[in-house]
Amino acid sequence: MEHGRVGIVGGGQLGRMLTDAALPLGFAVTVIDPVENCPAAQAGAEQIQASLKDPDAIRSLASRTDVVTWEIEDIDVTALEGLPTAVEPSPYTLGTIQDKLRQKRMLVRAGLPVAAFMDLDPNRLDRDVDMAFKAFGAVIIKARTGGYDGRGNMSVRPDNSQGIFDRFGDTQLYVERLVPFQKELAVIVARDVLGNIAQYPVVETIHENNICHLVLAPAGIDPRIRADAEEIAHETAGHLDGAGVFAIEMFLTDGDELLINEIAPRVHNSGHHTIEANATSQFEQHIRAITRLPLGSTEMISPAAMINILGERNGPVALRGLGRVLSLPGTHVHLYGKEPTKMERKMGHIVVISDDVEEARVIALKARRELTI
Amino acid sequence: MEHGRVGIVGGGQLGRMLTDAALPLGFAVTVIDPVENCPAAQAGAEQIQASLKDPDAIRSLASRTDVVTWEIEDIDVTALEGLPTAVEPSPYTLGTIQDKLRQKRMLVRAGLPVAAFMDLDPNRLDRDVDMAFKAFGAVIIKARTGGYDGRGNMSVRPDNSQGIFDRFGDTQLYVERLVPFQKELAVIVARDVLGNIAQYPVVETIHENNICHLVLAPAGIDPRIRADAEEIAHETAGHLDGAGVFAIEMFLTDGDELLINEIAPRVHNSGHHTIEANATSQFEQHIRAITRLPLGSTEMISPAAMINILGERNGPVALRGLGRVLSLPGTHVHLYGKEPTKMERKMGHIVVISDDVEEARVIALKARRELTI
Numbered sequence: 001m002e003h004g005r006v007g008i009v010g011g012g013q014l015g016r017m018l019t020d021a022a023l024p025l026g027f028a029v030t031v032i033d034p035v036e037n038c039p040a041a042q043a044g045a046e047q048i049q050a051s052l053k054d055p056d057a058i059r060s061l062a063s064r065t066d067v068v069t070w071e072i073e074d075i076d077v078t079a080l081e082g083l084p085t086a087v088e089p090s091p092y093t094l095g096t097i098q099d100k101l102r103q104k105r106m107l108v109r110a111g112l113p114v115a116a117f118m119d120l121d122p123n124r125l126d127r128d129v130d131m132a133f134k135a136f137g138a139v140i141i142k143a144r145t146g147g148y149d150g151r152g153n154m155s156v157r158p159d160n161s162q163g164i165f166d167r168f169g170d171t172q173l174y175v176e177r178l179v180p181f182q183k184e185l186a187v188i189v190a191r192d193v194l195g196n197i198a199q200y201p202v203v204e205t206i207h208e209n210n211i212c213h214l215v216l217a218p219a220g221i222d223p224r225i226r227a228d229a230e231e232i233a234h235e236t237a238g239h240l241d242g243a244g245v246f247a248i249e250m251f252l253t254d255g256d257e258l259l260i261n262e263i264a265p266r267v268h269n270s271g272h273h274t275i276e277a278n279a280t281s282q283f284e285q286h287i288r289a290i291t292r293l294p295l296g297s298t299e300m301i302s303p304a305a306m307i308n309i310l311g312e313r314n315g316p317v318a319l320r321g322l323g324r325v326l327s328l329p330g331t332h333v334h335l336y337g338k339e340p341t342k343m344e345r346k347m348g349h350i351v352v353i354s355d356d357v358e359e360a361r362v363i364a365l366k367a368r369r370e371l372t373i
Numbered sequence: 374m375e376h377g378r379v380g381i382v383g384g385g386q387l388g389r390m391l392t393d394a395a396l397p398l399g400f401a402v403t404v405i406d407p408v409e410n411c412p413a414a415q416a417g418a419e420q421i422q423a424s425l426k427d428p429d430a431i432r433s434l435a436s437r438t439d440v441v442t443w444e445i446e447d448i449d450v451t452a453l454e455g456l457p458t459a460v461e462p463s464p465y466t467l468g469t470i471q472d473k474l475r476q477k478r479m480l481v482r483a484g485l486p487v488a489a490f491m492d493l494d495p496n497r498l499d500r501d502v503d504m505a506f507k508a509f510g511a512v513i514i515k516a517r518t519g520g521y522d523g524r525g526n527m528s529v530r531p532d533n534s535q536g537i538f539d540r541f542g543d544t545q546l547y548v549e550r551l552v553p554f555q556k557e558l559a560v561i562v563a564r565d566v567l568g569n570i571a572q573y574p575v576v577e578t579i580h581e582n583n584i585c586h587l588v589l590a591p592a593g594i595d596p597r598i599r600a601d602a603e604e605i606a607h608e609t610a611g612h613l614d615g616a617g618v619f620a621i622e623m624f625l626t627d628g629d630e631l632l633i634n635e636i637a638p639r640v641h642n643s644g645h646h647t648i649e650a651n652a653t654s655q656f657e658q659h660i661r662a663i664t665r666l667p668l669g670s671t672e673m674i675s676p677a678a679m680i681n682i683l684g685e686r687n688g689p690v691a692l693r694g695l696g697r698v699l700s701l702p703g704t705h706v707h708l709y710g711k712e713p714t715k716m717e718r719k720m721g722h723i724v725v726i727s728d729d730v731e732e733a734r735v736i737a738l739k740a741r742r743e744l745t746i
Contacts, residue, residue, distance in 0.1 A: 003692040294700040
């Protein structure tokens, strides 16, 4: 497919950066997004203004594009499955990943390492959770579907589980062993339509309030662990269907064990630095993969730190401090054009390039403090 | 100025890449361009569809933006001078540069090296050219205004000058010594509003039919000559008014002398590789400069070769070979979204990143051969 049109379900910052990658390769882009003049539309994508879950909008997207993909996993798999247009990666993979319990089972079947888990029978929650406490010690209860940025996850103690169940309502749940970890790691991995796989160097992700706050590339870990993490990500991609970029998030446990936490079937916050720091960005890589172009090199050009710019208030955007940020060495600012600013809303990110990742981290934290939005 | 709107006269590939640089810094962009859905508009710029020389369009652009700049020098300086909005770089500088004879005189006054030249009196052309032949030996006659990509330049021999004059018609002319050169070099240089200057490493430009064909970064020249070229560019920028990016094109003569050929008061084809190969691209640098943000580092991240994708036929765009290009190591493709393809039209460019500039050149030439558009 050359010179075609790419359809993306979702036109937020990920859709915007996919658009930035698609246009210079000669593709036009159409996105679905409910927000008028969404971030991707500002960067040149045509926009179908509709809910991401609107099957009519998805059919309309498919009818005017050559391949359909997504920037967010919380969308209607059924609507994607019946389309006459290519859909990448496969809706089946999306369906598996959307249901965290199915995802975990798939990983176990593939022989990949995950924390111990068990299904919770909605009719026997108390008994099941009790069993989990006995088997796993500390546990975390998770919604099977719909959670992201930590939403839908709840740590529980034996004495407070009933309140938790009330908060989840009718959502289907499962329970996982709560594993003490030293670090969270992530590997961005890409698959082309032929099944060729290319993984990026492993990064460390640092979360605050369950939202990705800081990414350090490369991760400061033992080379053996690094190699293992990349190997696990590579193998995981081999068990997924369809072409595109996936993020494999892992825990490095206190016992130096690697466990897959979850898979994102899309470009991911833990790969934003690849625009500046790698030979091919995750966004271009995804566009290449879904349009049947060859994958690009994932080689690291420079160490980098990425820090998210999350809203710290509610109100109209009022940008201050950009000049101070840009006067710091190696800074690259990406604002997403969102309006208004909201608490915890992802408004942009800053990437800092440096020969030393620790120096990049220090500059990134300083840069973030200089900026208000 | 933070969170404002940038106005650009011209929305071709340079306006498009300026737009790509402006949006992530939080700026909106409006361009003037006569072509419906021009390259910059496709990348998210608002477009005023009008002639670049339409003073009403320029006033309208100024009324809706916080700073006005341009991507092409062949525009109406008078219209720019009366605007109530900031204009960068200064219209006075643009006026000087538009008239190549005034430009040359400015450079001579500044003590900067240029080939010998003289004015041609339209009433005594034969006599004046005769005088030039005697003084300079081989000469080249140039139109004072309106020429670019070599248009408006004519080599003449003593026996064919009359035919040349007929072809120029009423255009004002001047004559220059035709200097045999080994290489053409270029230095991109940026000035901020305070007069701080940052120059990029010198590159070699290789022209075909007077159009920039290939850029090699860094130029394969003696370190002393490299330092001199960068010093000359730095000094030249010191004699220009206003903020922004300028390209200083030079000849390295057969006698190892550096002569300034001409100045482009804008981002330039010889700086396209800076998107991938330098810490700050020329496009972001220009946006920073004109919006009163600090200049970024011009440091080279990697050697690179840039090759233009010029149209080789007339007709609708029909892209072929993109996959083969992207399977070559280090290739980055930038298509401009122009329609239709025309002979010699700048349809896109390819940048190749490599540890070795000679290897980058070989891959760039191969990549260009693989692609048809």
